[in-house]
Amino acid sequence: QVQLVQSGSELRKPGASVKVSCKASGYTFISFAMHWVRQAPGQGLEWMGWINTNTGNPTYAQGFTGRFVFSLDTSVNTAYLQISSLKAEDTAVYYCARAMGAITRLDYWGQGTLVTVSS
Amino acid sequence: DIQLTQSPSFLSASVGDRVTITCRASQGISSYLAWYQQKPGKAPKLLIYAASTLQSGVPSRFSGSGSGTEFTLTISSLQPEDFATYYCQQVNSYPFTFGPGTKVDIK
Numbered sequence: 001q002v003q004l005v006q007s008g009s010e011l012r013k014p015g016a017s018v019k020v021s022c023k024a025s026g027y028t029f030i031s032f033a034m035h036w037v038r039q040a041p042g043q044g045l046e047w048m049g050w051i052n053t054n055t056g057n058p059t060y061a062q063g064f065t066g067r068f069v070f071s072l073d074t075s076v077n078t079a080y081l082q083i084s085s086l087k088a089e090d091t092a093v094y095y096c097a098r099a100m101g102a103i104t105r106l107d108y109w110g111q112g113t114l115v116t117v118s119s
Numbered sequence: 120d121i122q123l124t125q126s127p128s129f130l131s132a133s134v135g136d137r138v139t140i141t142c143r144a145s146q147g148i149s150s151y152l153a154w155y156q157q158k159p160g161k162a163p164k165l166l167i168y169a170a171s172t173l174q175s176g177v178p179s180r181f182s183g184s185g186s187g188t189e190f191t192l193t194i195s196s197l198q199p200e201d202f203a204t205y206y207c208q209q210v211n212s213y214p215f216t217f218g219p220g221t222k223v224d225i226k
């Protein structure tokens with residue numbers, strides 16, 4: 001069965017970096033794009049962008065350029081989200097989600113990774 | 120960017136009620152809309168895609184309709200497990216924005 005398993009919660013100080021992993025199983029990893037979604041505490045969902053798992057080409061939403069990097073390791077079927085120069089406002093749950101279809105839909109989601117930025 | 124609004128923001132309903140949530144887009148998005156359900160502390164779950172196609176495994180009491188700029192999610196008979204927050208998402212053009220959400224609570 002399809003599963004996306006994300007790495008555990010992280011606590012970082014402002015200015016530090018963090019790398020969140022999303023390990024896929026149960027399907028052919030490079031056949032489906034991977035999207036990233038952020039949810040700040042008590043807030044709604046915010047689409048961050050996606051990465052083409054076949055080519056490695058990322059697309060970032062405005063507001064997620066510069067400090068946010070999507071990457072892959074296809075040898076272990078894993079997608080990564082790295083955030084640098086962390087700020088308090090980056091505190092959120094970050095989700096990876098598999099995308100499929102000519103009309104995109106996010107059909108499988110990771111369990112989410114809480115990143116807390118606090119001094 | 121395409122903006123999505125949802126109404127109502129909050130809805131109080133009873134088991135067995137028929138519930139309708141509306142999602143409006145700031146410009147036409149054809150049928151490029153999905154609906155998700157999220158329960159507290161859990162990842163979102165896909166309910167409907169392409170505006171009206173029921174995702175496999177989702178109960179038939181959920182249905183979606185609409186095209187262009189106005190869309191609806193209907194729950195024909197609300198069940199206890201349906202109390203959650205519902206989000207629409209447009210996938211017509213980048214960024215693939217989400218609506219602000221509609222929380223469905225127990226009356």
